[in-house]
Amino acid sequence: MTGPGTVQNAMGNSTEGEAPARGMRSAPYYLGSAGRRLVRFLLDIHGLGAFALITLGVMVSKANVARVIIYPLALRQVYRAGVQLLPMATFLALALGLIVIGQTVSVLNRVGATNQFLGVVMVTAVVRELGPLLAAILVLCRAGAATVVELGTARALGEVEALEVLGIDPIHYFVVPRLVGMALGMFSLTVYLILGALLSGYFWAFLQDIQLFPGDYFRQMADSLNPLDFVLLGLKTAGFGSVIALVSCFHGLAQPLSITEVSRATVRAVGQSIVFCAFLEAFFIVVYLVS
Amino acid sequence: MSSSPASTLPETPPPKPALEMERVTVTTLHDPTKSVLEDVNWTVNAGDFWAVAGLLRSGKSDLMALASGIMRSGQGICRVFGEELFASFEQDQLALRLRVGLVFDGGQLLHQLTLAENIALPLHYHWGHLDFDLGPRLKMLQAFTGIESWMQELPNSVTRNWQQRIGLARALALKPELLLLDSPLTGLDPRDTAWWVETISALAAGHPVLDDRPATVIVTGDNLRPWAGRATHFALLKDRRFVPLGTRAELAGHQEPLLRELLTDR
Numbered sequence: 001m002t003g004p005g006t007v008q009n010a011m012g013n014s015t016e017g018e019a020p021a022r023g024m025r026s027a028p029y030y031l032g033s034a035g036r037r038l039v040r041f042l043l044d045i046h047g048l049g050a051f052a053l054i055t056l057g058v059m060v061s062k063a064n065v066a067r068v069i070i071y072p073l074a075l076r077q078v079y080r081a082g083v084q085l086l087p088m089a090t091f092l093a094l095a096l097g098l099i100v101i102g103q104t105v106s107v108l109n110r111v112g113a114t115n116q117f118l119g120v121v122m123v124t125a126v127v128r129e130l131g132p133l134l135a136a137i138l139v140l141c142r143a144g145a146a147t148v149v150e151l152g153t154a155r156a157l158g159e160v161e162a163l164e165v166l167g168i169d170p171i172h173y174f175v176v177p178r179l180v181g182m183a184l185g186m187f188s189l190t191v192y193l194i195l196g197a198l199l200s201g202y203f204w205a206f207l208q209d210i211q212l213f214p215g216d217y218f219r220q221m222a223d224s225l226n227p228l229d230f231v232l233l234g235l236k237t238a239g240f241g242s243v244i245a246l247v248s249c250f251h252g253l254a255q256p257l258s259i260t261e262v263s264r265a266t267v268r269a270v271g272q273s274i275v276f277c278a279f280l281e282a283f284f285i286v287v288y289l290v291s
Numbered sequence: 292m293s294s295s296p297a298s299t300l301p302e303t304p305p306p307k308p309a310l311e312m313e314r315v316t317v318t319t320l321h322d323p324t325k326s327v328l329e330d331v332n333w334t335v336n337a338g339d340f341w342a343v344a345g346l347l348r349s350g351k352s353d354l355m356a357l358a359s360g361i362m363r364s365g366q367g368i369c370r371v372f373g374e375e376l377f378a379s380f381e382q383d384q385l386a387l388r389l390r391v392g393l394v395f396d397g398g399q400l401l402h403q404l405t406l407a408e409n410i411a412l413p414l415h416y417h418w419g420h421l422d423f424d425l426g427p428r429l430k431m432l433q434a435f436t437g438i439e440s441w442m443q444e445l446p447n448s449v450t451r452n453w454q455q456r457i458g459l460a461r462a463l464a465l466k467p468e469l470l471l472l473d474s475p476l477t478g479l480d481p482r483d484t485a486w487w488v489e490t491i492s493a494l495a496a497g498h499p500v501l502d503d504r505p506a507t508v509i510v511t512g513d514n515l516r517p518w519a520g521r522a523t524h525f526a527l528l529k530d531r532r533f534v535p536l537g538t539r540a541e542l543a544g545h546q547e548p549l550l551r552e553l554l555t556d557r
Contacts, residue, residue, distance in 0.1 A: 061382070068419040069412070154402070161320065162399040164361045166413040166461070167389045169381075173416075 044250075044272060051250045055179060058171045066168075070177055077181020081143040081241065082188045088142070089189055092134055093196025100125050100197070101204040115212050119220025122201050127221075127229060128288070131194035133281060136240040138193075139186050140273050144244040147178060148269045151252025152262035160253065174253060179245040186241030187234060228291060236284050240277050247273045306336035308373065309469045309507040310358055315367030317353050326365050327353050331533040333526070337468070340495040341509045342518035344553045345528030351511040352396060354528070355473040358509065359393040360384070371469065389417065392467030396474045398458030400446040406457045407433065407442035413464045432460040435500050437486070452483050459490075466501055470494060472510040476517060484517060492521045515542075515553045527553070 104121045108114040151174055154160065160170045202217050251269035252262075310333070317328035327350035335341055345351050356362040357369060360376045369376050374387050400409045410432050414425050433439045436456040438449070446454050455475060462470065475487050494501060495508040510518060515525060525536040529549050536545050 066416040066419060069416050150403070157402065158395065158399045159401050161356070161361050162395065162401065165359050165388075165391075165393045165395075166416070166465075167385050168413070168416050 041272075044268075047254060048247065048250050048272075051254055052246050055171055055175050055246065055249075058169060059176050059179070062169065062172050062176075065172065070172065073173070073177035074181045074184075077143075077178050078185040078188070079181075080146075081139050081182045081185030083185075085138055085142055085185075085189055086192060088138060089135065089193045090196055092138065093193050094200045096126060096130060096134060096193070096197040097200030097202075098204045100130070101201045101208070105205065105208055105210060114210055115216070117220070118201070118205055118210070118212060119217050120224045122198055123221050123224040123229075126197045126201070127194055127225070127233065129281075131197060132190050132233065132236050132240060133277070135186060135190040135193050135237065136244065136277050137274075139182065139189065139241065140244050140270060140277075143182060143185070144248040144273055145266050145270055147245070147248040148252040148266040149262055151249055152257045152265050153259065155253055156257050156259045156262065170253065175245075175249045178249055179242055182245040183238040183241035186244070187237040190233070190237040228288070232284055232288060236280070239280050239284075243276045243280060244273050247276060306338065308334050309337045309339070309371070310335040310509070311368075311370040311373075312358075312364075313368045315357070315369055316365035317350055317357050318362070318365040319350075319353050320356050320362055323363070323365065327531060328528060328533055329531050331367070333533055333535065335469075335507060335509060335524075337507050338505055339507055340492075340521065340523045341526065342515055342522035342524075343509060343511045343526045343528065344513060344515045345511070346513060346549075349528040350531070351528060352473050354533075355393060355471045355509070355511060358469075359391050359471055360388050361393075389465050390467055391469045391471065392462035392465070393471045394455065394458045394462045394473065394475060396455075396477060397451055398446070398454035398456075400454050400457055400461075402446050405443050405445055406438075406449065406453075409446070409457050410436075410442075410460045410464060413461060417465060428464070431500060432464055435463070436460045452479055463494075463500055466504075467506070468504075469507045470509070472508070474512050475510060476512050476514065488517050488521060495521075513553065515550070519554065 100122060101118065104118060104125075105114055108117055108121075154174070160174075163170045163173055198221065202212075202214060205212060205217070248269050251265040251272075257265060312331045312333040315328075315331040315333075316326045317331060319325050319327055327348075331354075343351065343354070353362070357364055358371070360371065363377055371387060372390060374384070376384070376387075378384075400406070401412065404412065407429070411425070411429055414428060418425060433442055436453075436459070438453055438456060441449055441453065446457070459472075459475075470491075472491065475491070476484050479487065490498075491508060491510060494506045497503045497505045508522075510522070512518070518525075519539070519542065522539070524538055525542050527534040527536060527547060527549055529547075534547065536542055536547065536550065542550075
């Protein structure tokens with residue numbers, strides 16, 4: 001029997017012919033692989049937690065140490081994670097406005113409520129969810145991945161040991177500026193992206209001949225927003241930036257790497273950053289719903 | 292009451308140890324479970340100039356890493372200027388660690404920074420908050436390397452030898468008392484070799500870049516010949532053992548077979 005039976009055999013549920021034997025051989029392999037991945041992921045969470053605590057300790061204990069070195073480094077990270085990404089953020093803002101407005105108009109047209117809810121939908125979709133998430137993905141791809149490569153290469157070339165010999169804490173020099181810079185850059189970039197998406201949303205609505213004045217559009221949005229939105233937006237974006245910076249720095253620095261392992265560390269960092277950002281997003285949704 | 296002439300002479304104070312190792316096991320930097328040297332007993336007094344030689348993979352770099360305090364010993368006790376390394380919190384030992392300078396094999400510069408920024412990094416990090424002008428010190432260090440006109444280049448733009456010179460200037464920036472040099476002569480032409488030998492000898496004797504204070508120097512390499520007339524003490528790394536050879540006078544009469552190889556003119 002073929003078709004569904006084949007799937008059944010692979011699952012090890014059938015009792016006919018040779019198939020069960022194949023299924024029995026493959027099941028432990030997949031289980032073992034999944035188990036190893038799970039254990040590795042849990043170990044990474046454990047290591048990442050310790051790394052985050054160490055970084056926090058260094059940030060507090062060395063807040064006033066070597067500011068002439070650390071502040072410019074942090075500003076450079078703000079530039080990389082914020083200013084440098086503005087052209088791409090502008091493009092994404094235009095696309096986001098088009099996507100959200102295009103879909104919303106087609107749905108609201110059916111119920112004849114296009115004019116009343118465009119602003120509300122933009123706040124719900126763009127300000128609360130898609131804006132921060134899209135900015136996080138942008139920062140992760142352009143700044144986070146580059147951070148893993150930079151730090152992994154620095155680690156492989158012995159720069160960490162060079163700093164230690166000079167009495168410079170590698171966490172203070174490499175991680176703290178990136179953490180601060182990415183959190184601030186991420187917040188600024190998200191604000192620009194959201195503003196761009198809201199403006200482009202009105203632009204696309206205008207092109208679709210929706211009878212909605214700008215004042216009404218922005219009034220709908222202002223009525224939908226509440227103070228908690230601004231607080232959560234700040235916390236969420238800073239959280240996304242911090243998570244991306246910590247995961248990137250952890251995979252670049254926390255273990256001895258050779259040059260050939262840098263690409264693998266980058267892939268792992270990107271994957272884990274997405275997972276942790278998704279968890280953070282879920283946490284903020286819960287906070288929003290509860291409050 | 293009379294006293295003998297000997298009793299009236301002022302007593303010479305015993306030399307203070309700059310580095311002491313007692314029954315130390317040296318592991319590798321990347322694998323703390325793998326030992327490369329065992330049972331190392333070694334005392335370097337302040338003002339000594341040691342040349343330590345060994346073949347490839349004999350543990351020279353790891354010995355220097357241990358002595359500089361960036362790596363723990365597998366077993367035994369390692370003291371720098373009388374204080375045991377890693378005996379207290381890292382922050383408490385910062386002043387101690389800054390009394391030691393290490394020049395890595397190849398310099399190990401930070402590749403995102405220019406050569407000038409590499410030299411300036413420790414100065415700005417540790418002394419940047421102090422109320423005095425670091426400019427003259429930076430200029431002196433740049434001039435010391437002999438390659439001032441390349442200071443705005445990135446490390447990848449210059450040769451390994453020049454990167455190592457910058458590494459030396461960076462290590463000297465904070466005026467260390469104990470200077471460790473890991474295989475500084477590897478792959479150099481005769482002119483560069485002469486520059487390094489003369490410079491390190493001058494640092495050991497007292498150089499303006501260290502305020503004319505003689506530095507305690509430990510240099511490693513796979514050839515003892517350049518240091519034969521310069522260093523005051525010699526040692527070999529052989530068969531996972533640290534073999535002290537004694538002073539310059541004792542070196543000539545030593546019967547160690549590997550010593551003959553390491554003293555050959557290459």
